[in-house]
Amino acid sequence: MRRALEYAGMLGVPIINHCEDPSLKGDGVAHEGYVAAHLGLRGIPGEAESIMVERDISLAELAGAHVHIAHMSARQSLRAVRAGKRARRAGHVRGRAASLHPHRRLARRPA
Numbered sequence: 001m002r003r004a005l006e007y008a009g010m011l012g013v014p015i016i017n018h019c020e021d022p023s024l025k026g027d028g029v030a031h032e033g034y035v036a037a038h039l040g041l042r043g044i045p046g047e048a049e050s051i052m053v054e055r056d057i058s059l060a061e062l063a064g065a066h067v068h069i070a071h072m073s074a075r076q077s078l079r080a081v082r083a084g085k086r087a088r089r090a091g092h093v094r095g096r097a098a099s100l101h102p103h104r105r106l107a108r109r110p111a
Contacts, residue, residue: 002059009065016068019052020044021075031073053077057084068089 001017008015021080032043055068056092057080060067069081 001056002063005056005059005063005065005067009063014066014068015056015060016054016070017029017056018070019049019062019072021048021052024051046076049074050076050080054080057081060084061087 001015005015010063013063025044026042028036028042028044028048030039030041032044036043040045053072053074053076056067058070072078072081078086
């Protein structure tokens with residue numbers, strides 16, 4: 001990922017990434033929580049996403065590149081992106097963006 005961000009930075013293009021650590025995701029098919037348990041689905045812990053989001057933001061800062069974190073669903077990921085954006089506004093790092101899909105958040109909670 002670092003190499004990809006370095007090249008992207010040289011070209012002035014963003015890297016768009018769906019962040020997920022395969023070693024933490026395992027055989028999970030849905031975000032770990034009430035809905036997955038209720039449906040009998042294997043859960044994916046939020047850390048499988050947030051750890052990779054934090055890694056990619058740090059690498060983007062190191063490479064001076066832009067990273068777009070696609071369709072986040074973990075609260076910890078949103079915190080990491082917000083912190084990165086605050087650092088950008090303070091002039092410490094280059095841009096980053098993210099997309100949060102409401103349907104992913106809704107599927108985590110009982111109706």
